[in-house]
Amino acid sequence: MKIVALAGGVGGSRLADGLARILPAGDLTVIVNTGDDFEHLGLHISPDLDTVCYTLAGIENLDKGWGRRDDTFNFLANLQRIGGPHWFSLGDRDLATHIERTRLLSEGKFLHQITKDFCIAWGIKQIVLPMSNDPVRTMVITDIDGMLPFQEYFVHRNCRPKVKGFRFDGGEIACPAPGVLEALAHSDAVVICPSNPWVSIDPILFMSGLKSSLAQKMVIAVSPIIAGNTIKGPAAKMYFELGIQPSALAVAHHYKNIISGFILDSLDKSLSPQIAVPVMATDIVMNSQEKRLRLAQDVLNFIQTL
Amino acid sequence: MKIVALAGGVGGSRLADGLARILPAGDLTVIVNTGDDFEHLGLHISPDLDTVCYTLAGIENLDKGWGRRDDTFNFLANLQRIGGPHWFSLGDRDLATHIERTRLLSEGKFLHQITKDFCIAWGIKQIVLPMSNDPVRTMVITDIDGMLPFQEYFVHRNCRPKVKGFRFDGGEIACPAPGVLEALAHSDAVVICPSNPWVSIDPILFMSGLKSSLAQKMVIAVSPIIAGNTIKGPAAKMYFELGIQPSALAVAHHYKNIISGFILDSLDKSLSPQIAVPVMATDIVMNSQEKRLRLAQDVLNFIQTL
Numbered sequence: 001m002k003i004v005a006l007a008g009g010v011g012g013s014r015l016a017d018g019l020a021r022i023l024p025a026g027d028l029t030v031i032v033n034t035g036d037d038f039e040h041l042g043l044h045i046s047p048d049l050d051t052v053c054y055t056l057a058g059i060e061n062l063d064k065g066w067g068r069r070d071d072t073f074n075f076l077a078n079l080q081r082i083g084g085p086h087w088f089s090l091g092d093r094d095l096a097t098h099i100e101r102t103r104l105l106s107e108g109k110f111l112h113q114i115t116k117d118f119c120i121a122w123g124i125k126q127i128v129l130p131m132s133n134d135p136v137r138t139m140v141i142t143d144i145d146g147m148l149p150f151q152e153y154f155v156h157r158n159c160r161p162k163v164k165g166f167r168f169d170g171g172e173i174a175c176p177a178p179g180v181l182e183a184l185a186h187s188d189a190v191v192i193c194p195s196n197p198w199v200s201i202d203p204i205l206f207m208s209g210l211k212s213s214l215a216q217k218m219v220i221a222v223s224p225i226i227a228g229n230t231i232k233g234p235a236a237k238m239y240f241e242l243g244i245q246p247s248a249l250a251v252a253h254h255y256k257n258i259i260s261g262f263i264l265d266s267l268d269k270s271l272s273p274q275i276a277v278p279v280m281a282t283d284i285v286m287n288s289q290e291k292r293l294r295l296a297q298d299v300l301n302f303i304q305t306l
Numbered sequence: 307m308k309i310v311a312l313a314g315g316v317g318g319s320r321l322a323d324g325l326a327r328i329l330p331a332g333d334l335t336v337i338v339n340t341g342d343d344f345e346h347l348g349l350h351i352s353p354d355l356d357t358v359c360y361t362l363a364g365i366e367n368l369d370k371g372w373g374r375r376d377d378t379f380n381f382l383a384n385l386q387r388i389g390g391p392h393w394f395s396l397g398d399r400d401l402a403t404h405i406e407r408t409r410l411l412s413e414g415k416f417l418h419q420i421t422k423d424f425c426i427a428w429g430i431k432q433i434v435l436p437m438s439n440d441p442v443r444t445m446v447i448t449d450i451d452g453m454l455p456f457q458e459y460f461v462h463r464n465c466r467p468k469v470k471g472f473r474f475d476g477g478e479i480a481c482p483a484p485g486v487l488e489a490l491a492h493s494d495a496v497v498i499c500p501s502n503p504w505v506s507i508d509p510i511l512f513m514s515g516l517k518s519s520l521a522q523k524m525v526i527a528v529s530p531i532i533a534g535n536t537i538k539g540p541a542a543k544m545y546f547e548l549g550i551q552p553s554a555l556a557v558a559h560h561y562k563n564i565i566s567g568f569i570l571d572s573l574d575k576s577l578s579p580q581i582a583v584p585v586m587a588t589d590i591v592m593n594s595q596e597k598r599l600r601l602a603q604d605v606l607n608f609i610q611t612l
Contacts, residue, residue, distance in 0.1 A: 041405050042348065042412060072378050078402035082427040084409065092398035096384035099347050103390065106348060121388040 004187040008033045008200020010065040012193035013055035014286040018296025025125035029183040034130045035138035035203030036150040043098040057122035068093040112177040131204045134174035141165040159234040163241045171206040184213045189303045192221035196235040197254045220261035223248040227267045310493040314339045314506020316371040318499035319361035320592040324602025331431035335489040340436045341444035341509030342456040349404040363428035374399040418483040437510045440480035447471040465540040469547045477512040490519045495609045498527035502541040503560045526567035529554040533573045
């Protein structure tokens with residue numbers, strides 16, 4: 001069964017990792033959001049792509065949800081001492097990824113090729129694709145701070161400004177990266193991982209050709225919201241500020257035109273009757289390797305029942 | 307007594323540090339070679355400037371002669387793992403210097419301003435000036451590998467190729483950095499530190515206006531060669547390959563048109579009569595803080611006798 005997973009950061013990478021531990025390597029393709037990529041210190045940083053790769057390679061930082069395991073922060077300490085912009089934490093090991101990616105991009109290599117080469121170096125056997133080689137930049141429209149680039153909103157301002165909406169600059173002309181539409185076309189099912197629908201999954205779906213290529217597919221989504229809140233990240237806060245009660249129901253509604261099945265947490269089981277597609281209720285918190293694996297198995301079992 | 311020191315890497319930075327511990331902060335200006343600056347991994351790296359600043363700040367790596375004390379190499383380890391060019395060792399703390407310098411240069415700041423700001427951050431009270439804000443690139447003409455950029459010769463090929471000569475690309479049109487000619491004009495004496503004459507001092511002297519501004523000055527040089535060899539670096543090897551017997555005498559000859567005094571090691575005292583200017587013989591090995599200080603004091607005493 002060939003699976004394509006659409007993923008953002010932590011939640012997406014953990015479900016992708018669970019799937020990777022069950023499926024034959026060639027049967028899983030992970031398409032990763034690049035809408036929150038940004039330029040910082042002259043470097044091209046792809047936070048979601050790195051989180052997915054580090055997680056699949058087993059070298060991710062489990063506590064922080066970003067960066068490398070056992071990393072040091074000596075670069076950042078000196079950067080701060082000499083007055084550089086140190087609001088975005090970059091570990092020493094992690095930094096090599098950004099510097100080498102930037103160097104290769106400046107040589108004319110494409111992001112999907114660089115990602116492939118990094119995956120080989122890190123021993124990742126699954127296919128990881130950036131959603132696009134073209135720049136797509138998620139902008140957060142806020143109440144008093146105006147339009148903010150995503151990392152400015154997310155990291156620098158710690159999600160404090162109230163959200164009024166989103167814009168995916170470049171998204172309307174960005175081409176899906178080579179392999180993205182092909183992987184979708186050849187897939188048996190598409191899994192929308194429990195990532196932020198607004199800023200991790202929507203930028204992927206926004207690209208030309210994406211939604212239409214999902215039209216004939218079995219698509220199931222896993223809720224990133226449990227009992228009205230998120231494990232991590234601002235998804236629930238965003239729903240609330242946009243005037244929508246944050247819930248698994250709101251997520252199912254978010255994806256209503258594309259999904260053929262929906263997975264929510266057992267705590268939200270009572271919402272199932274209000275969702276128009278088949279629903280599976282299970283434990284969707286992935287706070288251990290074992291639970292990643294179990295949710296992935298539930299996802300695959302659910303797909304087979306549809 | 308206002309002193310200007312011309313310096314390259316290790317030897318230059320150590321004598322500059324000795325002088326800094328004796329002279330009032332405002333009385334010492336260090337003019338540093340930038341001929342071996344280079345672009346690597348998209349970063350502007352100024353090896354001599356950093357060695358001088360780290361040494362004056364007391365944060366230099368004493369064993370290696372480059373980079374920061376107590377640095378880690380986690381960046382380099384991941385860079386190597388993902389197949390990046392890792393032949394030039396960059397510590398994690400050190401890296402912040404290059405990244406922030408590159409960022410500031412890309413914003414339009416000048417190298418001398420950036421250096422000044424870094425010096426303030428590192429608590430350096432003396433004036434440290436790059437010889438120029440303009441690119442000067444020392445090229446090493448070799449027997450079988452042709453023309454090599456300095457770091458390619460020095461680090462990547464470990465000084466193995468035989469040297470046939472040097473070229474200072476950009477040197478003929480480079481302007482001395484703001485403050486360089488002024489510091490020379492207001493100085494009571496100029497000290498040519500025990501740095502490599504060919505690749506550390508000559509690039510400074512090659513710039514337009516430099517030699518003429520030394521014409522009326524008391525200039526003393528300290529030999530980087532002791533008993534026919536160097537403590538560190540390829541200066542002796544270079545003299546030999548260029549057909550010149552490496553010795554303190556050869557160094558004195560190198561500077562013959564500009565110096566008014568010369569300091570050599572006590573081991574080379576017998577060469578003194580062959581040198582046309584006044585000579586002081588003393589212990590010029592600076593393998594401790596105390597010895598840096600003592601040589602600096604000898605230099606200042608010698609100047610006062612001239």
